Amino acid sequence: MIVAFSVTPxxxxxxxxxxxxxxxxxxxxxxxxxxxxxxxxSIEGEWDEVMDVVRRAVAAVEARxxxxxxxxxxxxxxxxxxGLTSKVETVERLLAR
Numbered sequence: 001m002i003v004a005f006s007v008t009p010x011x012x013x014x015x016x017x018x019x020x021x022x023x024x025x026x027x028x029x030x031x032x033x034x035x036x037x038x039x040x041x042s043i044e045g046e047w048d049e050v051m052d053v054v055r056r057a058v059a060a061v062e063a064r065x066x067x068x069x070x071x072x073x074x075x076x077x078x079x080x081x082x083g084l085t086s087k088v089e090t091v092e093r094l095l096a097r
Contacts, residue, residue: 001085003050005039005072007058009065019065023057035086042069044084047076 009019024041027034030053032045041057043050054072062068075083 001047001050001077002044002075003054003072004042005054005057005070006040007061008069009061009071012065012069019061022060022064024059026057027053033082035084037043042084044082
């Protein structure tokens with residue numbers, strides 16, 4: 001499965017980069033395939049391991065912020081592996097035509 005999620009601290013002002021970095025550190029330390037862009041971090045793995053990483057990423061932000069917002073989208077396809085790469089490669093191949 002692939003989960004794209006965004007963790008946003010609330011009540012800490014406009015500059016939230018430090019808080020987001022805390023969440024991304026948790027994802028990177030997990031060892032699971034991941035990708036971070038300007039809006040979301042995507043992570044790939046089995047349900048329990050991915051959701052545990054999301055939970056810990058939220059906890060890292062929650063430890064420093066009075067309130068946390070979580071947006072999450074999941075692509076649950078048990079037979080697919082390396083979806084983070086293969087999905088993008090398919091689109092790029094089609095665009096190159």
